[in-house]
Amino acid sequence: MKYVDEFRDPALGEVLAGEILGLVEPGRHYKFMEVCGGHTHSIYKYGIDDLLPANVELVHGPGCPVCVIPMGRVDDAISLAHEPEVIFTCFGDMLRVPGSAGTLLDAKAEGADIRMVYSPLDALRIAKTNPERPVVFFAIGFETTAPSTALTLKRAKAEGVANFFCMCNHVTIVPPLRALLDSPDLRLDGFIGPGHVSTVVGVRPFSFIPDEYHKPIAVAGFEPLDVLHAIHMILTQLKQGRCEVENQYARVVPWEGNPRALQVMAEVFELRPHFEWRGMGFISQSGLKLSEAYADMDAEIAYSVPGIRIADPKACQCGEVLKGVIKPWECKVFGSGCTPERPIGTCMVSSEGACAAYYNYGRFAREREVV
Amino acid sequence: MSSPVSEREQKVLSIIETARAKRQKFRDTQITMAHGAGGKATASLIEGLLVPAFANETLEALADAGTVSLLGGHVAMTTDSFVVNPISFPGGTIGELAVNGTLNDVAMAGARPVALSLSLILEEGLSADILKEQVAAIAAAAADAGVPIVAGDTKVVERGACDQMYICTTGIGVLDDRANLSPASLQPGDKILVSGRIGDHGTAIMLARGEFELDADITSDTQCLWPMVDTLLDQAGGSLRCLRDATRGGVASVLNELARASRVAMVINEAAVPVHPAVAGAAEILGIDPMHVANEGKLVAIVAPEAANAALTALRSMPGGEQAAEIGECKTEPQGMVLMATAFGGKRVMDQLVGDPLPRIC
Numbered sequence: 029m030k031y032v033d034e035f036r037d038p039a040l041g042e043v044l045a046g047e048i049l050g051l052v053e054p055g056r057h058y059k060f061m062e063v064c065g066g067h068t069h070s071i072y073k074y075g076i077d078d079l080l081p082a083n084v085e086l087v088h089g090p091g092c093p094v095c096v097i098p099m100g101r102v103d104d105a106i107s108l109a110h111e112p113e114v115i116f117t118c119f120g121d122m123l124r125v126p127g128s129a130g131t132l133l134d135a136k137a138e139g140a141d142i143r144m145v146y147s148p149l150d151a152l153r154i155a156k157t158n159p160e161r162p163v164v165f166f167a168i169g170f171e172t173t174a175p176s177t178a179l180t181l182k183r184a185k186a187e188g189v190a191n192f193f194c195m196c197n198h199v200t201i202v203p204p205l206r207a208l209l210d211s212p213d214l215r216l217d218g219f220i221g222p223g224h225v226s227t228v229v230g231v232r233p234f235s236f237i238p239d240e241y242h243k244p245i246a247v248a249g250f251e252p253l254d255v256l257h258a259i260h261m262i263l264t265q266l267k268q269g270r271c272e273v274e275n276q277y278a279r280v281v282p283w284e285g286n287p288r289a290l291q292v293m294a295e296v297f298e299l300r301p302h303f304e305w306r307g308m309g310f311i312s313q314s315g316l317k318l319s320e321a322y323a324d325m326d327a328e329i330a331y332s333v334p335g336i337r338i339a340d341p342k343a344c345q346c347g348e349v350l351k352g353v354i355k356p357w358e359c360k361v362f363g364s365g366c367t368p369e370r371p372i373g374t375c376m377v378s379s380e381g382a383c384a385a386y387y388n389y390g391r392f393a394r395e396r397e398v399v
Numbered sequence: 400m401s402s403p404v405s406e407r408e409q410k411v412l413s414i415i416e417t418a419r420a421k422r423q424k425f426r427d428t429q430i431t432m433a434h435g436a437g438g439k440a441t442a443s444l445i446e447g448l449l450v451p452a453f454a455n456e457t458l459e460a461l462a463d464a465g466t467v468s469l470l471g472g473h474v475a476m477t478t479d480s481f482v483v484n485p486i487s488f489p490g491g492t493i494g495e496l497a498v499n500g501t502l503n504d505v506a507m508a509g510a511r512p513v514a515l516s517l518s519l520i521l522e523e524g525l526s527a528d529i530l531k532e533q534v535a536a537i538a539a540a541a542a543d544a545g546v547p548i549v550a551g552d553t554k555v556v557e558r559g560a561c562d563q564m565y566i567c568t569t570g571i572g573v574l575d576d577r578a579n580l581s582p583a584s585l586q587p588g589d590k591i592l593v594s595g596r597i598g599d600h601g602t603a604i605m606l607a608r609g610e611f612e613l614d615a616d617i618t619s620d621t622q623c624l625w626p627m628v629d630t631l632l633d634q635a636g637g638s639l640r641c642l643r644d645a646t647r648g649g650v651a652s653v654l655n656e657l658a659r660a661s662r663v664a665m666v667i668n669e670a671a672v673p674v675h676p677a678v679a680g681a682a683e684i685l686g687i688d689p690m691h692v693a694n695e696g697k698l699v700a701i702v703a704p705e706a707a708n709a710a711l712t713a714l715r716s717m718p719g720g721e722q723a724a725e726i727g728e729c730k731t732e733p734q735g736m737v738l739m740a741t742a743f744g745g746k747r748v749m750d751q752l753v754g755d756p757l758p759r760i761c
Contacts, residue, residue, distance in 0.1 A: 029676070029680055029683060032683065036742060038742060038744045041743055041744055042744065072747055073741070073747060074743040074745050074747075075741045075743065075744070075745015075746045075747045076743070076745055077745065078744070079743075079744060079745060133432070133433065134428075134429065134431065136432075137429045137431045138429070146610065146611060146685075252743045252745075357408050357411045357412070358407075362411065363414070363418070364414065364418065368439075369433075369439040369753050370426075379686065387750075388748060388750050388753075389747040389750075390747060391412060391415065391748050392412065392736060392738065392746075392748055
């Protein structure tokens with residue numbers, strides 16, 4: 029595949045790995061967080077870890093949209109899906125996230141009309157072909173996906189589709205990063221910045237990381253060479269005593285982001301005073317809801333949802349995994365009580381979740397020779 | 400070079416592997432679409448509910464077809480239902496799948512298919528023209544394979560109780576003397592072959608549904624695999640350990656089942672796996688691994704190393720086998736696990752599919 033294979037070239041990978049080895053100081057341990065779940069997925073899928081020196085440790089961050097959804101929101105979604113006549117639409121991963129009494133997939137088997145969509149526009153199409161039935165789209169994701177939800181809502185409004193509603197769970201990337209950096213139990217040497225989010229917000233919003241917290245960050249793409257290159261850039265900064273935001277993904281990410289996408293978002297959404305994150309609690313100004321102008325399409329206004337905060341199951345340590353405080357395998361229920369087929373926590377559900385990525389791809393003793 | 404695994408991590412991993420090696424339990428309270436996807440939930444349904452309920456040695460082997468001794472000979476028997484949506488798609492129809500799918504399960508036991516039965520479940524209101532088309536497709540596929548349909552049944556259900564038509568076929572075959580196949584017979588060193596490019600059928604269905612607004616020239620690979628098996632048995636006979644057609648759950652599911660059954664490890668060389676560029680492209684966009692995508696005319700053959708070249712040549716000599724490839728090798732450790740040596744130079748686990756990216760694929 030053109031423009032893809034070039035970034036998966038094993039020969040170049042070897043060269044980069046060699047240079048990375050030359051950049052690390054022996055005896056020093058480096059801990060870098062990849063913020064985005066897409067990176068976590070790539071790292072395990074391509075076995076990028078295998079090319080890194082033993083003293084470069086990658087820590088998984090909070091940037092997985094499914095992972096950060098708290099249980100109470102799943103319960104609200106299931107309650108909406110059971111409303112008479114409602115067609116409930118969401119992305120596939122969301123179907124398997126457990127609420128306090130089962131998943132959306134269970135609700136579907138019980139008779140709720142729940143349909144998996146690949147784009148909010150698919151949900152709008154369903155609304156147009158079923159004008160007599162309310163169609164709810166369960167919107168999730170960071171600034172990456174928020175513009176497509178916003179555009180869909182704009183189109184629905186322009187076309188006068190009165191039966192289309194949105195349950196908004198969009199979140200923003202900067203507040204959880206601040207929360208992480210403020211937390212005393214995590215010591216990081218640098219960040220692999222989220223490439224997809226940055227296509228929308230740009231690189232500038234991350235400048236607080238070097239400015240206020242004195243950590244280097246390289247916004248990176250998702251192919252294996254991108255990830256290695258970003259690690260190379262961070263290590264170079266450390267070696268040269270620099271600390272700044274760099275853009276490894278310049279082929280896609282403009283410094284200023286995408287002003288039109290940002291403008292559409294500003295039109296359709298407004299910040300919630302606070303939003304609950306799975307395992308991280310309430311973070312102020314970290315979630316989006318529909319603005320006044322779109323309030324009539326807000327499913328949480330049109331329907332009464334329980335809106336009850338459900339504490340994570342006692343055994344679940346998703347919060348610590350999301351904050352990079354523990355490795356997936358260090359969770360008490362990893363692989364025993366919590367598996368991809370029977371997840372307790374969200375991190376085990378999404379392919380971008382650290383636990384699922386480790387379980388599905390990384391789960392074998394690397395130092396043990398394959399004979 | 401890689402970060403060392405601590406003793407604690409190693410312990411956690413061992414506990415997981417011990418748990419996974421055990422027969423899966425069926426603990427769900429209701430059937431969800433995942434139980435039909437050919438992945439882990441399907442395995443828990445089969446191994447946790449059905450096999451224990453009907454406990455017998457033949458079924459417990461979990462082969463594509465069961466073998467029974469009959470009048471001094473050995474007969475392979477299998478049955479399969481077809482619910483694919485849509486019922487016609489590029490490269491095939493539900494009727495062709497119903498014939499080829501069952502014939503292939505017989506063939507994978509190393510048996511020459513000799514007869515089929517056919518059961519139709521029709522939805523009230525189904526157009527007679529559509530039915531006639533499908534019946535013609537069934538007749539043509541059976542004639543191509545030279546296997547007669549010797550018994551049948553028809554049922555009609557109310558509108559909405561099924562989607563146009565479902566087909567159930569049963570096939571029997573005579574076990575071939577040249578074959579000595581078992582999913583538990585794999586040895587370290589054995590070579591892993593696939594008979595051609597993988598993931599065509601699942602991708603063709605996905606695109607035919609038109610949900611993705613993707614367009615590509617991909618057709619289903621549905622075909623009867625007995626002629627290929629016949630040639631393989633000729634050229635590699637006793638060195639063939641096991642054959643599987645990689646339908647729902649794809650090649651990855653087949654390999655995981657075999658690695659578990661034989662308590663061997665497998666290492667697959669990602670760069671060697673043949674995938675149509677358009678299938679690779681669609682899978683890339685949709686975030687699906689072609690190794691998890693269904694095939695309807697591709698087999699996985701595990702062969703003793705000394706016969707691997709002969710088997711590969713045999714596969715490539717047959718229609719539909721031109722792109723056959725050796726994709727990996729059986730190893731000793733880690734037992735029961737399939738690893739992928741990535742084209743980028745790393746390593747990862749290649750597990751069975753979880754959940755259902757694509758219901759009603761066959």
